[in-house]
Amino acid sequence: MRLSRYFMPTLKETPSEAQIVSHRLMLRAGMVRQATAGIYSWLPLGFKVLKKIEQIVREEQDRAGAHELLMPTIQPADLWRESGRYDDYGKEMLRITDRHDRDMLFGPTNEELITDIFRFYVKSYKDVPQLLYHIQWKFRDEVRPRFGVMRGREFLMKDAYSFDIDYAASKHSYNKMFLAYLRTFERMGLKAIPMRADTGPIGGDLSHEFIILAETGESQVFCDKQWMEIDLAGDNVDYDSDLDPRVTELTNIYAATDEMHDPAACPVGEADLITARGIEVGHIFNFGTKYSAAMKAEVQTPDSSQVPVMMGSYGIGVSRLVGGIIEASHDDAGIVWPDQVAPFGAAVINLRQGDDKTDAACEDAYAKLKAAGVDPLYDDRNERAGGKFADMDLIGLPWQLIIGPRGVANGVVELKRRATGERQELSLDAALQQIIG
RNA sequence: CGGAGCGUAGCGCAGCCUGGUAGCGCAUCUGCUUUGGGAGCAGAGGGCCGCAAGUUCGAAUCUUGCCGCUCCGACCA
Structure with missing residues (x-):
């Protein structure tokens, strides 16, 4: 992308409403624009990151x-x-009436809808387990939205739902998500620690929150x-194998949120x-038959009896992660994107636009990076x-990749690694080699 | 939902106390000079001073109401 033709409205000064660093940097980098409290438009740069995380x-x-x-x-x-949550959910749920005066709502989560889908089609134990997910915008009418996209009212969430015949099977689904989450966050360059958590209004007895540590975090947490x-990078999971040993190994290392932590x-x-x-960037629950019983999502067993399925739900705050990653990875000059979620793979900086030789060198580098798939x-x-x-910092x-007339005259470019600040002067080919890896 | 603060140009702010026809920096536009870590000079555009009512000859400024935003606390991906 040529920046001269891109839409990336960076700001030199920080808008006063932004308090925490991720919000400040997202506004300054032209990633988001607030539409109203807790609701944001995603500008091209922010949208790219959101899509990468997704x-x-x-x-x-x-x-x-x-x-x-x-x-x-x-x-x-x-x-x-049917589930009983229409009244329970309270004011956090945005309620809407359509033109025929039917009661509608903007979904804050999807247990009811997915259970309805499941029960309509699935009648036999032979058709479980099922593990379904979607990535969709949610709305929760938070009392006090704040911290930019970290705690918005409208947010993008991945929510998965598992349906199993019995507890052992549902625990296996839970374990799958547990380990999948560790892999997911690790790939984003985050250390997310699974912590024993309260199940809250969703119910159930087994739950973990995945928490990344950051000074601006909203909750107090405790961990060994x-x-x-611990290095989670090597976890190459065979999801069909028995996952309990690994999950047990990890959950035995102490980690708990404030509500679950008892110092004594x-x-x-x-x-x-x-x-x-x-x-909190993810939260998984195993809640048994709370919804399947209330909504009669039952399957027939080999002995012809009807049993409600055991369910679990598994959420990842996709839009929150954009802010979360910035909280975890920034310095005084700005954001330091982990490679995997960076909106572009590399910058080519032309120090003397209009200088024929410099322009030509930049165009050459730009074309080669594009050809190599670096974006x-x-x-x-x-x-x-x-x-x-x-701006680039x-x-x-x-x-x-910093290219100016001085270097061009000597046949070198300057390559700067954003994360470390390390710079090298080398030939274009050598620089490209390093970027492409 | 309890407590507090703030709404003046795209952004950051001053002016308000003590009413008199709106200002600074950055950004934007034009021209010239510049060009390796946010340049200089000259000129220009851009405001229902959040909205409404009131007081007054006169309101950004005083009063009241409303709306919006933010912060602290209790609650949540």
């Missing part, structure tokens, strides 16, 4: 054997009356310092206990070097 989530869900579908944002109230050293009963000594702030952003604006450096692409 894609990683999708790939890992698919790998775990979940099937993607898409449910609507607007739902009929009747389904929620082992979590800091904590097995970890004070010296080994990390107390920190955390951001480069070429800063071909007629701006001064300082402004270009500042702000938007935090992993690599900056």
Whole structure:
């Protein structure tokens, strides 16, 4: 992409409404624009990151054997009356009336809809397990939306739902999601720690929150310092194998949210206990028959009896992750995107737009990066070097290929790694080699 | 939902106390000079001073109501 033709309205100054660093940087980098409290438009740069995160989530869900579908944002109230949540959900649910005076709502989550889909089609134990997910906008009319996309009212969430014949099978589905989540967050360059969590209004007895540690996190969390050293990268899961040993191994390392942490009963000594702030980026629940019983989602067993299916639900805050990743990865100059979610793979910075030789060298580099599939952003604006450096540091692409007349005369370019600030002067080919890896 | 604060140009702000026809920096546009870490000079455009009512000869400024946004706390992907 040529920056001169792109829509990337960066700001030099921070709008006053933004308090936390991710919100400030997202506004300054021109990633989002607030429409009203807790509701955002995603501008091209932000949208690209959102889509990258979404894609990683999708790939890992698919790998775990979940099937993607898409449910609507607007739902009929009747389904929620069946489950009993129409009244329970309270003011957080945005209620709408259509022209025929029918009660509708903007979905805050999708247990009811998915259960309705499941029960309509699935009647036999032979047709479970099922693991279905979608990535769709949700609306929760938060009392106090804040922190930009970290706590918006409208947000993009991946929510998966499992349907199993008995507890053992549903635990296996739970384990799949547990390990899939670790892989998912690891791929985004995040350390997300699964913590024992309260099941809250969704119900059930087995639940973990996946939390990334950040100073601006909303909740207090506690974990064994082992979590800091543990490497989850190597987890190449065979989802059809028995997952319990690995999950047990991990859940035995202490980690709990504030509500679940009892200092008196904590097995970890004070010296080994990390107390920190955390951001919840995922939450998984095994809640048994709460919805299937209420909504009669039953299957027939081999002995011809009818049993409600055991269910679980599994959420990842996709839009929240955009902010979460920035919270976890930034410096004074701006965002430092992990390679996997960066909106562009590399920047080409032309230090002297209009200088024939420099322009030619930049075009050459740009074409080669494009051909290599790097998806480069070429800063071909007629701006001064300082402004270009500042903007590129702000938007935090992993690599900056800096090309100016001085280097061109010597046959070298400068390659800067955003994360470390390390710079090298080398030939274009050598630089391309490093970027392409 | 309890407590607090703020609405003046795209962004950051001053002016308000003590009423007199709206200002600064950045950004934008034009021209010239510049060009390796947010340039200089000269000129220009851009405002129902959140909305409404009131007080007053006169309201950004005082009063009241409303709306919006933000922050702290209790609750949530």
